Amino acid sequence: xxxxxxxxxxxxxxxxxxxxxxxxxxxxxxxxxxxxxxxxxxxxxxxxxxxxxxxxxxxxxxxxxxxxxxxxxxxxxxxxxxxxxxxxxxxxxxxxxxxxxxxxxxxxxxxxxxxxxxxxxxxxxxxxxxxxxxxxxxxxxxxxxxxxxxxxxxxxxxxxxxxxxxxxxxxxxxxxxxxxxxxxxxxxxxxxxxxxxxxxxxxxxxxxxxxxxxxxxxxxxxxxxxxxxxxxxxxxxxxxxxxxxxxxxxxxxxxxxxxxxxxxxxxx
Amino acid sequence: xxxxxxxxxxxxxxxxxxxxxxxxxxxxxxxxxxxxxxxxxxxxxxxxxxxxxxxxxxxxxxxxxxxxxxxxxxxxxxxxxxxxxxxxxxxxxxxxxxxxxxxxxxxxxxxxxxxxxxxxxxxxxxxxxxxxxxxxxxxxxxxxxxxxxxxxxxxxxxxxxxxxxxxxxxxxxxxxxxxxxxxxxxxxxxxxxxxxxxxxxxxxxxxxxxxxxxxxxxxxxxxxxxxxxxxxxxxxxxxxxxxxxxxxxxxxxxxxxxxxxxxxxxxxxxxxxxxxxxxxxxxxxxxxxxxxxxxxxxxxxxxxxxxx
Numbered sequence: 001x002x003x004x005x006x007x008x009x010x011x012x013x014x015x016x017x018x019x020x021x022x023x024x025x026x027x028x029x030x031x032x033x034x035x036x037x038x039x040x041x042x043x044x045x046x047x048x049x050x051x052x053x054x055x056x057x058x059x060x061x062x063x064x065x066x067x068x069x070x071x072x073x074x075x076x077x078x079x080x081x082x083x084x085x086x087x088x089x090x091x092x093x094x095x096x097x098x099x100x101x102x103x104x105x106x107x108x109x110x111x112x113x114x115x116x117x118x119x120x121x122x123x124x125x126x127x128x129x130x131x132x133x134x135x136x137x138x139x140x141x142x143x144x145x146x147x148x149x150x151x152x153x154x155x156x157x158x159x160x161x162x163x164x165x166x167x168x169x170x171x172x173x174x175x176x177x178x179x180x181x182x183x184x185x186x187x188x189x190x191x192x193x194x195x196x197x198x199x200x201x202x203x204x205x206x207x208x209x210x211x212x213x214x215x216x217x218x219x220x221x222x223x224x225x226x227x228x229x230x231x232x233x234x235x236x237x238x239x240x241x242x243x244x245x246x247x248x249x250x251x252x253x254x255x256x257x258x259x260x261x262x263x264x265x266x267x268x
Numbered sequence: 269x270x271x272x273x274x275x276x277x278x279x280x281x282x283x284x285x286x287x288x289x290x291x292x293x294x295x296x297x298x299x300x301x302x303x304x305x306x307x308x309x310x311x312x313x314x315x316x317x318x319x320x321x322x323x324x325x326x327x328x329x330x331x332x333x334x335x336x337x338x339x340x341x342x343x344x345x346x347x348x349x350x351x352x353x354x355x356x357x358x359x360x361x362x363x364x365x366x367x368x369x370x371x372x373x374x375x376x377x378x379x380x381x382x383x384x385x386x387x388x389x390x391x392x393x394x395x396x397x398x399x400x401x402x403x404x405x406x407x408x409x410x411x412x413x414x415x416x417x418x419x420x421x422x423x424x425x426x427x428x429x430x431x432x433x434x435x436x437x438x439x440x441x442x443x444x445x446x447x448x449x450x451x452x453x454x455x456x457x458x459x460x461x462x463x464x465x466x467x468x469x470x471x472x473x474x475x476x477x478x479x480x481x482x483x484x485x486x487x488x489x490x491x492x493x494x495x496x497x498x499x500x501x502x503x504x505x506x507x508x509x510x511x512x513x514x515x516x517x518x519x520x521x522x523x524x525x526x527x528x529x530x531x532x533x534x535x536x537x538x539x540x541x542x543x544x545x546x547x548x549x550x551x552x553x554x555x556x557x558x559x560x561x562x563x564x565x566x567x568x569x570x571x572x573x574x575x576x
Contacts, residue, residue, distance in 0.1 A: 077427070077428065077429075077430045078427075078428055079428050079429065086428075086429070086430075169462060169495070172460070172461045172462065173460040173461060173462065173495065175461070176459075176460040176461040176554055176555045176556050177460060177556070179554035179555065179556055179557060180556035180557060182566035182567070183566065183567070183568070185554070185556075185557065185567065186553055186554045186557055186567060186570040186571055187395075187571055189554045190394050190395060190554065190571045191391060191394045191395075193394070194393070194394045195394055195398045196398055196400075196532075196552070196554075196571075196572070197431075197456075198430065199424070199427060199430055199431060200424075200427040200428070200430055200431070201393075202430075
């Protein structure tokens with residue numbers, strides 16, 4: 001005998017569950033989300049395993065702030081007749097000094113770039129020191145290395161865009177550093193500069209690389225990386241007693257939790 | 269790792285040698301900066317420990333071939349009765365296989381037709397029609413004999429300041445053959461492309477402007493780069509710092525009494541001075557690349573050799 005539904009239950013069914021079921025039946029989205037998010041993780045993971053997610057958040061921040069900065073930035077080296085400065089630099093000044101909250105969003109993007117790269121390295125260090133790159137997670141390591149390389153390229157291409165003296169000469173040196181690579185080096189540097197020297201096309205080319213090609217490749221690689229995380233799960237740390245098949249140590253609650261644990265459940 | 273089922277990966281046993289190998293590589297890299305002796309020690313360490321590591325890792329593979337158990341499947345196979353009947357030869361290409369192959373082939377062809385022009389457009393403009401026009405620096409009387417003059421101009425005026433170029437021009441008088449001689453150095457540092465500066469004061473009173481070219485006589489016979497400290501002498505030869513060759517030079521011609529800059533070329537080394545200098549001339553290449561000596565083998569073909 002089915003219990004009669006309460007009025008509240010009926011409303012929830014109709015307003016929430018029915019649409020969700022409708023979507024899930026046609027797309028598998030709810031099952032997919034559950035598969036992706038509602039995973040078992042080892043009991044002895046710690047804050048160290050959150051570095052990858054922190055890196056993802058840093059990337060999302062860069063993507064959002066970058067998309068909004070692109071609404072105001074002009075990738076042109078031509079001189080603005082009213083200011084006597086290049087258009088690109090003038091637009092950066094405009095964003096920083098004139099537009100409401102522009103200083104904040106540009107600052108988030110500029111400092112967030114460093115945060116992203118630092119978190120990439122910390123995440124890589126965690127994976128390396130925990131041995132989390134080992135079987136069966138080798139492809140996660142390889143896609144991660146490609147993400148690291150693309151992240152560094154993002155930093156390299158983004159550094160030119162303010163088009164000030166630091167940006168210009170750092171990029172001249174960076175391009176010519178690439179040029180010293182054996183065999184293909186001179187070709188690579190001429191491709192990056194858009195000719196024998198940096199010219200008016202270089203800025204637009206690097207802008208396109210920075211906001212279209214490289215982020216597209218990064219998002220694809222991050223997608224593969226996250227799929228593998230969901231498929232293979234998170235590994236226990238190398239000192240895990242459980243993964244080694246031993247008993248968990250009995251730990252008595254201490255400090256603020258001391259009085260909150262019922263008697264007889266210690267160590268469970 | 270006690271069980272050896274299909275789920276456990278086959279991994280080599282633990283080995284300490286990679287640590288020695290890593291120390292060797294670190295030593296090698298450090299030595300490249302400090303001294304070649306440290307680099308050589310590092311290289312030897314890396315090779316020795318690398319070999320030991322390889323030996324360690326492949327021990328299982330190289331070991332004695334284990335005795336192979338006698339084949340036992342034959343007995344099982346014998347129990348399966350053979351299926352009798354006429355064997356029909358399968359068609360070499362079924363319809364679905366044909367459709368599959370033609371779909372893949374057509375898609376690849378369409379993909380190529382679409383992407384090749386796009387990729388070409390991405391790459392080729394950097395290498396074609398990149399010649400810069402000749403630049404008229406004005407009458408040669410503006411260049412006093414034996415003194416350097418800084419000449420700056422816009423190689424592509426429509427692009428603005430980004431195309432500004434600087435040359436150091438010295439009138440050498442006449443060579444022994446009676447030809448007019450100029451030393452025209454390009455200011456681009458051949459280390460990594462920063463702007464080389466003359467090591468001396470500019471003669472502010474003698475600054476001239478000839479059409480769009482600014483001429484600033486300078487009391488200097490040597491040049492230095494602000495970025496990484498490369499130093500060059502009066503002929504553009506490296507005297508200190510990281511540059512790998514001598515300063516690039518312009519070819520020049522004299523038309524109607526005016527000095528006209530032509531193409532850039534790379535210089536390996538200059539012996540002698542001024543009008544009597546012997547210049548080791550090579551096709552222009554990007555800064556940081558060797559044009560002579562053993563290291564030039566690393567750059568067998570540079571873009572300027574192909575695109576002119």
